[in-house]
Every structure is written in C-alpha cells, then in structure tokens.
Amino acid sequence: MTRYLLKRLLTSLPTLIVISVVIFTILAIAPGDPLSGLASNPSFTAEVRENIRRTLGLDQPVYIRYFKWAWAFIRGDMGYSFTSRSPVFELILQRLPTTLWVVGSAYIIAMLIAFPLGIISALKRYSWIDQIATTFAFLGISIPPFFTGLLLIIIFSVQLNWLPFIYNSTLEVNDWGSFLAQIQQSIMPVCVLALFFSAKLMRFIRSSVTEELTQDYVRTAYAKGLDKFAIVKKHILRNAMIPVVTLIALDVPSIFTGALITEQVFRVPGIGALLIESINRSDTPVVMAITFIYAILIVFFNLVADLAYGILDPRVRY
Numbered sequence: 001m002t003r004y005l006l007k008r009l010l011t012s013l014p015t016l017i018v019i020s021v022v023i024f025t026i027l028a029i030a031p032g033d034p035l036s037g038l039a040s041n042p043s044f045t046a047e048v049r050e051n052i053r054r055t056l057g058l059d060q061p062v063y064i065r066y067f068k069w070a071w072a073f074i075r076g077d078m079g080y081s082f083t084s085r086s087p088v089f090e091l092i093l094q095r096l097p098t099t100l101w102v103v104g105s106a107y108i109i110a111m112l113i114a115f116p117l118g119i120i121s122a123l124k125r126y127s128w129i130d131q132i133a134t135t136f137a138f139l140g141i142s143i144p145p146f147f148t149g150l151l152l153i154i155i156f157s158v159q160l161n162w163l164p165f166i167y168n169s170t171l172e173v174n175d176w177g178s179f180l181a182q183i184q185q186s187i188m189p190v191c192v193l194a195l196f197f198s199a200k201l202m203r204f205i206r207s208s209v210t211e212e213l214t215q216d217y218v219r220t221a222y223a224k225g226l227d228k229f230a231i232v233k234k235h236i237l238r239n240a241m242i243p244v245v246t247l248i249a250l251d252v253p254s255i256f257t258g259a260l261i262t263e264q265v266f267r268v269p270g271i272g273a274l275l276i277e278s279i280n281r282s283d284t285p286v287v288m289a290i291t292f293i294y295a296i297l298i299v300f301f302n303l304v305a306d307l308a309y310g311i312l313d314p315r316v317r318y
Contacts, residue, residue, distance in 0.1 A: 118205025140199025
C-alpha cells in the first residue's frame with residue numbers, strides 16, 4: 001500500500017499543477033478589473049490607479065504572477081484580497097465555521113436519511129416503501145435548491161412567521177437562548193441541502209444494493225441458510241458501498257467550500273457566498289485560493305476513496 005500511496009501522490013502533484021495553471025490563466029484573462037470601482041471616484045486619478053495596480057503586481061506578465069502566487073501558496077501565504085486588503089487565509093477562516101455548520105450538518109443528516117432509505121428501498125423493491133422513497137428522491141433531485149429555499153421562505157417565514165429567512169452572521173452562541181436561535185436560523189438552509197444530498201445519495205445506494213442482490217454469491221448465501229441481516233451486512237453492503245464511497249468522496253469537498261446557491265438564497269455568510277462576492281468584484285486572490293483548495297480536496301478525497309476500496313473489498317489489490 002505504501003508504494004501505491006507514493007505513486008498516487010506523485011501523480012497528484014502534476015495534476016494539481018495543471019489545475020492551478022488553468023485556473024490562474026482563466027482568472028487572468030477573464031473580463032473585469034479589481035480597480036474598476038475606483039474609476040468613478042474623482043479622487044483616484046489614472047496615475048494613482050496605475051500605482052495601485054503596480055503595487056498589487058497586476059502590471060506584470062501572467063506567468064510571473066503565477067510563479068509568485070505558486071511559491072507563496074507553497075509557503076502557506078494565500079495573498080491579500082484586492083478589495084478588503086485582508087489576508088485571504090483569514091477571510092476563509094472567518095467563513096469556514098459557518099459553512100461547516102450549515103453544509104456539514106446537512107450532509108450528516110442526508111447520510112442518516114439516505115442509507116436506511118436506500119437499503120430498505122432496494123430490499124423492498126416495488127413495495128409501497130420503495131414507491132414513497134423513490135418519489136422523495138425524484139422530488140429532491142428534480143426541484144432546484146433555490147426553488148426549495150424560496151418555497152420554505154414563503155411558507156415558514158412569510159406566511160407562518162416561524163423561522164427567520166435571513167441568516168444572522170453577527171449572532172454569537174454563548175448561552176442556551178442564542179444556541180436555540182442558531183438552530184432556528186439554520187433549519188431552512190440545512191433542510192434544503194439535506195433534501196438535495198439525501199435524494200442523490202439514496203438513489204445511488206438503492207441502485208448499488210439492487211445490483212448486488214442479483215449476484216451469484218448472494219444466492220449462494222441464501223441457499224446456505226444464512227440470516228438475511230447477516231447477508232446484507234457482511235456481503236451485500238461491503239460490495240455495494242464501493243461506488244457509494246466514490247460519490248461521498250466527491251461530495252465531501254463541497255462541505256468545506258460551501259453551497260453557492262443556498263448560501264445566496266438565505267444570505268448565509270459562508271465560503272460559497274465569499275466566492276460569489278469575490279467573482280463579482282474580480283478579487284482574483286480569493287477566487288484562486290478557494291477554487292484551488294477545492295481542487296486539492298477533490299484529489300485528496302479521491303485518494304482516500306481508493307484506499308477505502310481495499311478495506312471494503314479484500315479482492316482489491318494496490
């Protein structure tokens with residue numbers, strides 16, 4: 001396994017380098033100017049704007065700016081925001097707890113819903129349980145999160161006035177009352193994301209388990225008189241979880257980078273909202289840091305998924 005791990009790490013480095021070059025080049029040639037907001041200000045003359053541009057390094061060729069950014073990133077320096085002049089690392093660190101709270105909670109709830117529903121739906125195919133679970137999954141996949149969010153806002157905020165529709169980013173949890181307020185304002189965004197995540201996971205789990213039910217080793221296990229629960233637990237699930245692990249490995253990075261649409265709908269001050277704001281302001285250092293961190297997480301969790309295959313299926317050899 002050690003040899004395989006080293007080989008994968010060596011393969012991942014060129015992949016990340018290519019990804020960083022592509023992202024940096026796209027951001028460099030994309031329309032938009034971080035100093036465009038100063039153009040309408042009469043106190044900032046063209047000479048002043050040019051000096052600011054030179055200070056930010058925007059007057060240098062793209063390849064020089066890329067090498068400077070890459071060397072700084074390797075040393076743990078993500079640069080400074082063009083608009084707020086704050087360190088990018090601090091901006092991400094400020095938004096990360098909110099993203100982990102909202103998106104992380106939603107994904108945990110989604111897994112708690114999707115796994116039992118997907119397994120039961122596969123074992124009870126075409127039953128009323130399967131019909132209800134399949135309908136739930138189709139609704140969750142078909143309805144866009146922004147529409148679900150707006151629907152919940154209309155029902156629970158506007159009509160019933162039960163829940164706040166704007167996420168209060170200044171709320172500090174220091175007692176039981178503030179904790180309940182935090183739970184209350186998180187219910188709708190968490191429900192929207194949990195519905196979407198669980199629907200996708202549930203259909204995937206159902207498909208994987210259904211495919212394993214028709215295999216010869218399952219029929220042999222039933223013929224030997226093994227208990228049905230033992231067959232599902234020790235045989236079917238181990239093999240059925242291999243593709244599911246891949247899906248989860250691709251989904252986990254989104255927990256760290258936020259939910260772009262849902263955070264915009266409920267004004268959740270997470271990393272997804274930070275990314276949208278930075279794109280609108282042409283704040284290249286922030287956009288570059290968030291997107292590249294997402295790429296690193298994708299590569300890392302793909303490696304984790306590959307290593308998990310050997311644990312789930314002893315036939316897998318590295």
